[in-house]
Amino acid sequence: MANGEIKENTETKDFDIIKTLRGNLWIVSTIVLAIVLAGVLILRGGSATGDVISADKAAENLMSFVKSQGAESATVVSKERDGNLYKVVVKYNGEDIPVYVTLDGKYLASGLIPLTAGNTAGAKDNSNNAEETPKEVPKSDKPKVELFVMSLCPYGLQMEKGILPVAVLLKNKIDFKVKFVYYAMHDKPEIDENTRQYCIQKEQGDKFLNYLSCYLKEGKTDECLKEAKIDNAKLTSCINNTDKQFNISANYNDKSSWLSGRFPRYNVDLADNEKYGVGGSPTLVINGQEVQSGRDSASLLKTICSAFNNAPEECKQTLSSNNPSPGFGYSTSGSATTASCG
Secondary structure, eight states: OOTTOOOTTOOOOOOOHHHHTTTOTHHHHHHHHHHHHHHHHHHHTSOSSSOOOOHHHHHHHHHHHHHHTTOTTOEEEEEEEETTEEEEEEEETTEEEEEEEETTSSOEESOOOOSSTTOOTTOOOOOOGGGGSOSOOOOBSSOEEEEEEOTTOHHHHHHHHHHHHHHHHHGGGSEEEEEEOSBOSSHHHHHHHHHHHHHHHHHSGGGHHHHHHHHHHHOOHHHHHHHTTOOHHHHHHHHHHHHHHHTHHHHHHOGGGSBTTTBOBOOTTHHHHHHHTOOSBSEEEETTEEEOOOSSHHHHHHHHHTTBSSOOGGGGSOOOOSOBOSSSSSOBOSSOOOOOBO
16 A cells, blocks of 8 residues: 555554643643543534534644644544544654544544443444435436546545446436546556546547446556557547646656645646545545445445436446445455545
């Protein structure tokens, strides 16, 4: 797994977060209150105000607070939704510190205390995939479905494998596009693959899903270009033009422009990233709103079909409820995940 990539099932330790934040004694009362608040928030949907922000924004709020207390070297290791809170793992002085942030990004807790005897400290969220679907998804006659990924992010690949059967089933009854997060975490190979997929989708769109289906097996680009019968001359021309239009190579070669000094910027879909507040892979946007969904095909079909004013007959079909495994290959993982890259 690449440096900086989100690690699912992060092993937690017992830390004194008060010491971590350099002995600011007044924070004690804040964290005690936050722990109590976290228990209340579970009953309120995880938000003190009723607002929900992205995991990226919640982590940004947390880091602003942490660094304001003098922990300037602290960095975010991972962030993901964990039930009704965001779990942000922060690295400071060589330690990985799990911190829970409310969904509105306004309160934190250093850890969660199980309220029932049967719970254990490392218990996962065992809620059903369908329960992650928001109660209200914006509706339209032809839903616009945008999936933002990094082409080598294992969790982006996981959701692509789940959504592909849905896109094939619903065909032109939805406006489906794969788009790309505004930075790359897997260096030049990811940048090249992002641009390759962008161009295939843009200029040879009728072949894109066939290419993607092949690519998700093992990531063998050359074989998949042949299998999908991609016009290579047309593809090369598009790649060159896209590189110049969005300064892809220039941004890669200028390390001073890299995000946090670590990740090259990838600006092909920058406007949409900014519009929706995209921060990681995968991010699913339907009719202009980021939505949460399980990554299995059945959950994704349910989520997308809920965005129709009048759902078509295809929405009554049954797709697999098995969770695709992260990364390449069509095996299943057996459990749901909300992990992401970014």
